[in-house]
Amino acid sequence: xxxxxxxxxxxxxxxxxxxxxxxxxxxxxxxxxxxxxxxxxxxxxxxxxxxxxxxxxxxxxxxxxxxxxxxxxxxxxxxxxxxxxxxxxxxxxxxxxxxxxxxxxxxxxxxxxxxxxxxxxxxxxxxxxxxxxxxxxxxxxxxx
Ligand SMILES: [Zn+2]
Ligand SMILES: [Zn+2]
Numbered sequence: 639x640x641x642x643x644x645x646x647x648x649x650x651x652x653x654x655x656x657x658x659x660x661x662x663x664x665x666x667x668x669x670x671x672x673x674x675x676x677x678x679x680x681x682x683x684x685x686x687x688x689x690x691x692x693x694x695x696x697x698x699x700x701x702x703x704x705x706x707x708x709x710x711x712x713x714x715x716x717x718x719x720x721x722x723x724x725x726x727x728x729x730x731x732x733x734x735x736x737x738x739x740x741x742x743x744x745x746x747x748x749x750x751x752x753x754x755x756x757x758x759x760x761x762x763x764x765x766x767x768x769x770x771x772x773x774x775x776x777x778x779x780x781x782x
Contacts, residue, residue: 666691668751670714672744677716678736679723690720694733706753709745710737 670689677684694711703711713736715723723733740748 669748672747673714677719678714679719682716684716689714692720694730706749708752709748
């Protein structure tokens with residue numbers, strides 16, 4: 639969807655939760671590591687970049703969920719299984735069944751990753767503020 643980039647309007651177009659989760663490489667990579675860098679369907683070990691965090695539900699539905707509650711709707715998949723799941727339009731129930739097979743500690747870990755990582759984009763003003771404080775501090779130190 640088009641982004642309206644008139645100044646200051648970003649807040650009226652919040653990125654959906656899934657967008658943040660699945661396109662945020664840090665979060666995605668943490669989830670991939672949490673499951674042991676394996677495809678959750680075929681079990682093959684893969685490099686980080688050869689795994690995808692697939693979402694079982696549609697992005698619109700994801701918006702309504704709190705981040706931590708998304709755990710049952712994510713699967714870490716290798717490219718082959720990911721392609722297959724989309725190509726055969728695997729029923730949502732069987733995908734959710736796979737997610738439910740995770741051991742409880744892993745589910746907790748994924749929930750933790752989901753709910754702890756995404757900070758809202760830190761506006762540059764914050765850095766400016768800090769720079770200002772630092773400048774003032776050094777002014778104090780040297781200016782007296
Ligand atoms: Zn696989
Ligand atoms: Zn997918």
